[in-house]
Amino acid sequence: MPRAGLSHDAVVRLAVEVVDEGGASGFADLTLAKVAAKAGVAAPSLYKHVGSLADLRRDVAVLAVRDLTAAGTAATVGRAGADALRALAEAWRRYAVEHPGRYAATQIGPDPDDPADAVAREVAAESVQVVVSMLRGFGLPDDRVIDAVRAVRSSVHGFVQLELGGGFRMREDVDRSFGVLLDMVVAGVAALAEPAAAGSPR
Amino acid sequence: MPRAGLSHDAVVRLAVEVVDEGGASGFADLTLAKVAAKAGVAAPSLYKHVGSLADLRRDVAVLAVRDLTAAGTAATVGRAGADALRALAEAWRRYAVEHPGRYAATQIGPDPDDPADAVAREVAAESVQVVVSMLRGFGLPDDRVIDAVRAVRSSVHGFVQLELGGGFRMREDVDRSFGVLLDMVVAGVAALAEPAAAGSPR
DNA sequence: GGTTCTGGCTAATGGGCGTAGCTTTGTGGC
DNA sequence: GCCACAAAGCTACGCCCATTAGCCAGAACC
Numbered sequence: 125m126p127r128a129g130l131s132h133d134a135v136v137r138l139a140v141e142v143v144d145e146g147g148a149s150g151f152a153d154l155t156l157a158k159v160a161a162k163a164g165v166a167a168p169s170l171y172k173h174v175g176s177l178a179d180l181r182r183d184v185a186v187l188a189v190r191d192l193t194a195a196g197t198a199a200t201v202g203r204a205g206a207d208a209l210r211a212l213a214e215a216w217r218r219y220a221v222e223h224p225g226r227y228a229a230t231q232i233g234p235d236p237d238d239p240a241d242a243v244a245r246e247v248a249a250e251s252v253q254v255v256v257s258m259l260r261g262f263g264l265p266d267d268r269v270i271d272a273v274r275a276v277r278s279s280v281h282g283f284v285q286l287e288l289g290g291g292f293r294m295r296e297d298v299d300r301s302f303g304v305l306l307d308m309v310v311a312g313v314a315a316l317a318e319p320a321a322a323g324s325p326r
Numbered sequence: 327m328p329r330a331g332l333s334h335d336a337v338v339r340l341a342v343e344v345v346d347e348g349g350a351s352g353f354a355d356l357t358l359a360k361v362a363a364k365a366g367v368a369a370p371s372l373y374k375h376v377g378s379l380a381d382l383r384r385d386v387a388v389l390a391v392r393d394l395t396a397a398g399t400a401a402t403v404g405r406a407g408a409d410a411l412r413a414l415a416e417a418w419r420r421y422a423v424e425h426p427g428r429y430a431a432t433q434i435g436p437d438p439d440d441p442a443d444a445v446a447r448e449v450a451a452e453s454v455q456v457v458v459s460m461l462r463g464f465g466l467p468d469d470r471v472i473d474a475v476r477a478v479r480s481s482v483h484g485f486v487q488l489e490l491g492g493g494f495r496m497r498e499d500v501d502r503s504f505g506v507l508l509d510m511v512v513a514g515v516a517a518l519a520e521p522a523a524a525g526s527p528r
Numbered sequence: 529g530g531t532t533c534t535g536g537c538t539a540a541t542g543g544g545c546g547t548a549g550c551t552t553t554g555t556g557g558c
Numbered sequence: 559g560c561c562a563c564a565a566a567g568c569t570a571c572g573c574c575c576a577t578t579a580g581c582c583a584g585a586a587c588c
Contacts, residue, residue, distance in 0.1 A: 127553065127566060152354075157544065168546075169567055177545065233491035248493075270499060271506040274485065277493070278507060282484020283476065289435035291450075291479070297472060304473040304518065305480060311517065312510030329535060329584075359575060367536075370577075374535055379576065 128165050135173045136183045138162045143184060143225035148288050150225025154181060181229075182240065186247050188229040193251040195219045200254070204261035206310045212258050213280045213306055220284040227288070252277070259313065268316045279309050330367045337375045338385045340364045345386060345427035350490050352427025356383060383431075384442065388449050390431040395453040397421045402456070406463035408512045414460050415482045415508055422486040429490070433483075454479070461515065470518045481511050 142158045143150040156177050160167040174180045199215030200208045220227035230251075234244035255273045264272055283305055285291075292298050344360045345352040358379050362369040376382045401417035402410045422429035432453075436446035457475045466474055485507055487493075494500050 130566080155544070156546090165566095166568060167544085168548095168569085171546075172566055231487075231491065233493055236492060268506075270496070271503045274488070274494060274503040275481075275507045275510055278484035278488055279477075279481045280484070281488060282480035282482070285433075285487065286476070286480055286483060289433065290438060291435055292476060294472070301473045301476040304470075304514075305477045308477055308510065308514030308517070312506075312513060315510070315513065316506065332535080357575070358577090368538080369575080370538085370579095371536055373577075 128163055128169075130163060130165065130169075130173055132173045132183075135159060135163070135170060136180065136187060139180050139184050140187060140226065143229060144223060146225050148224040148228060151181070151184070151228040154184065156180070179240075181232075182244055184226075185229045185232050186244050188223075188226040189244070189247045189251055191223075191226065192216065192219055192230050193247065193254055196251070196254045196258075200258050206314070208258045208261060209276065209310055209313065210306050212255070213276070213302075213309070216280050217284050217287075217302060220288060224288050227284070231285075262313055262317050264313070264317050272313045272316050275312060276309055279305055330365055330371075332365060332367065332371075332375055334375045334385075337361060337365065337372060338382065338389060341382050341386050342389060342428065345431060346425060348427050350426040350430060353383070353386070353430040356386070358382070381442075383434075384446055386428075387431040387434055388446050390425075390428040391446070391449045391453055393425075393428065394418065394421050394432050395449065395456055398453070398456045398460075402460050408516070410460045410463060411478065411512055411515065412508050414457070415478070415504075415511070418482050419486050419489075419504060422490060426490050429486070433487075464515055464519050466515070466519050474515045474518050477514060478511055481507055 139154060139159050142162060143154055146153045154177075156170055156174075157167050159180070160170055163170070170180075174183075195215045195218075196212050199211040203211050234241035234248060236245070252273060255276055256269060259269060259272050259276070262272070283302060287298060292301070341356060341361050344364060345356055348355045356379075358372055358376075359369050361382070362372055365372070372382075376385075397417045397420075398414050401413040405413050436443035436450060438447070454475060457478055458471060461471060461474050461478070464474070485504060489500060494503070
């Protein structure tokens with residue numbers, strides 16, 4: 125009986141393949157049985173490399189978040205202000221459309237108390253940090269940065285989520301709608317930078 | 327052997343209870359076994375009232391979407407413009423926070439081709455219609471309404487999603503951030519109504 | 529009072545996760 | 559070259575869940 129030559133990383137890689145092949149529900153449908161089949165191995169053999177399905181899912185999620193963060197940083201390097209914001213948002217959306225399964229994996233919130241989620245929390249924080257850095261060019265007051273970060277993440281994530289979920293009919297117009305949303309976000313963040321706008325119209 | 331006196335509706339109601347008790351993952355964790363236990367009945371008995379777990383999930387989702395739509399209409403009646411937009415967004419967020427499991431159920435996109443999803447598609451359309459009606463007060467050009475609807479849905483849904491997923495630390499500031507987001511959306515929608523802003527800054 | 533339909537039941541299948549314990553392969557020391 | 563041991567497979571098993579099949583009692587209707 126020849127060995128398959130697996131390893132922790134190899135199993136995670138195969139799991140990512142399974143997720144990618146499963147479309148938008150690929151992450152939800154991830155199963156040890158599928159990974160084992162792809163590895164050409166009996167399902168229990170995976171436990172030599174992985175603690176449990178939950179562990180594997182976490183590892184896939186961490187990898188996906190790192191991926192997304194990398195895409196975001198790559199898109200914003202050398203850009204600033206509205207230009208950077210648009211590039212970051214478009215990079216996110218492109219990633220989600222190209223890797224819907226992996227994008228879904230990035231959406232699971234790590235448990236704030238579970239020590240097993242420590243790295244997941246860390247990579248999530250790094251991913252938020254990209255937005256914080258990108259917003260530096262807007263000259264926001266310190267206490268407004270958090271609001272801007274949340275507005276940017278919410279808008280883009282919400283749009284992508286609805287798009288992937290099939291929430292938009294008339295697919296041709298989706299790009300334009302995304303552009304309109306970005307105009308809105310850019311204007312909104314810029315408005316936050318003006319001290320006068322602190323208590324904008326009730 | 328006494329009868330439990332179940333019915334399709336009764337089973338769906340119990341399923342909603344299970345979902346509500348399961349927190350944010352209540353919908354994902356919905357199981358026929360749990361519903362049967364709550365009904366005081368053996369699991370296979372449920373098949374006298376429900377076609378499958380998938381059917382039950384769909385029914386719960388439809389109920390949840392109707393609920394959310396009702397909350398939105400109730401919040402906007404008698405209001406217009408920015409006032410109505412804020413009320414609608416706050417109603418959505420409140421619903422999500424108060425019924426996280428049911429809110430999660432509203433997020434599954436109905437299959438555009440599956441006849442079994444016909445009512446799901448219908449109630450989804452009704453829920454979008456609330457936003458369209460609400461936006462009437464802004465006097466948007468016809469071809470901009472769709473962009474505005476998508477921007478509103480994306481922003482609010484994204485925010486709520488991140489909030490429920492534990493994506494925001496510093497919980498005290500979340501209300502303020504939501505207010506900032508709404509300022510941004512209100513301003514953005516208003517800007518869409520001005521014909522001059524059609525080709526806003528690249 | 530009997531017939532029929534309905535809503536329960538138990539039994540059984542199949543699939544998935546996870547555990548236990550066996551076997552084989554590769555490797556490192558002698 | 560040989561032997562011992564760790565690592566990486568495997569099979570067998572238990573448990574939980576969805577789902578199907580077939581049985582049985584009670585309710586409703588004639």
